[in-house]
Amino acid sequence: MEFSIMGVVNVTPDSFSDGGQFDDAAQAVAHGRRLAAEGATILDVGGESTRPGADPVPAGEELARVVPVVEGLSGVAQVSIDTMKLDVARAAVDAGASYVNDVSAFRHDPELAGFVADRGLDCCLMHMLGEPRTMQKNPRYDDVVSEVKAFLVERMEAAVAAGVPEERIQLDPGIGFGKTLEHNLELLARLDELAELGRPLVIGTSRKTFIGRLTGRDVTERVHGTVATCVIALERGARVFRVHDVAAVADALKVASATFAAWPTSPKTSTKTTI
Structure with a gap:
């Protein structure tokens, strides 16, 4: 099984996991280089926190945070x-980025889709219920997997209509973005239903709150839980893993991938999880 690791390079003072650790450009670039050395083939640079309850960041401030880091990591x-912002994406691409990871799936700034198409970029479209400030306020679904799947189909169709080639699109079910613990587990258990869409699935479970609720671990101590979710997601069809702890996840996925390749029948089930 082929897979890719997307290393998280947060250049923010308020991200839930590592806010403030790499808000200096030189520190962030050094961190990104370490993640690449550990096995990340994609480095995801962000200057606006999307943690639950986060407030928006002005475009000028976001630009000042990310552009020097993108320049420093270009070629690594x-x-x-x-x-989510066209102006930020444009400046980052001019600085060396070739992938746009939009948690709003081009809803926040619809012109971003046309920009991605015109510049021949890769992109990730993610499901989020509401916006970061509101997404965790009593999220409800009749069937979380079916509703997320329908959303991703609609957003992919909108991107293709704007000129983005389907082969440039990756899809993210948005673990933790407007989901309860039960919703997150249901999505992980039934990722194979989303893999049916035929596009690479991006999974971002790294250090998230639901892992803390299951393990009782602080945010800095959730690497083992993160590894478990990534192995499960690989078996269920995910192919891109957005993580903070690159070395641990990369090693686990190499072993799991080799094992699954020799496994005559993968232990899939369509049974829903019960909590």
Whole structure:
């Protein structure tokens, strides 16, 4: 099984996991280089926190945070810009990024889709219920997997209509973005249904709150839980893993991939999880 690791390079003072650790450009670039050395083939640079309850960041401030980091990492690995804003994406691409990771799936700034198409970029379209400030306020679904799947189909069709080639699109079910613990587990258990869409699935479970609820671990101690979710997601069809702890996840996925390749029948089930 082939897979890719997307290393998280947050250039923010308020991200839930590592806010403030790499808000200096030189520190962020050094961190990105370490992640690439550990096995990340994509480096996802973000200057606006999307943690639950986060407030928006003005475009000028976001630009000042990310552009020097993108420039410093250009050529180290494929650089992704984690943004919802066209102006930020444009400046980041001019600085060397070739991938746009938009948590709003081109809803926040619809012109971003046309920009991605015109510049021949890769992109990730993610499901989020509401916006970061509101997404965790009592999220409800009749069937979370079916509703996320329908959303991703609609957003992919909108991107293709704007000129983005389907082969440039990756899809993210948005673990933790407007989901309860039960919703997150349901999505992980039934990722194979989303893999049916035929596009690479991006999974971002790294250090998230639901892992803390299951393990009782602080945000800095959730690497083992993160590894478990990534192995499960690989078996269920995910192919891109957005993580903070690149070395641990890369090693686990190499072993899991080799094992699954020799496994005559993968232990899939369509049974829903019960909590």
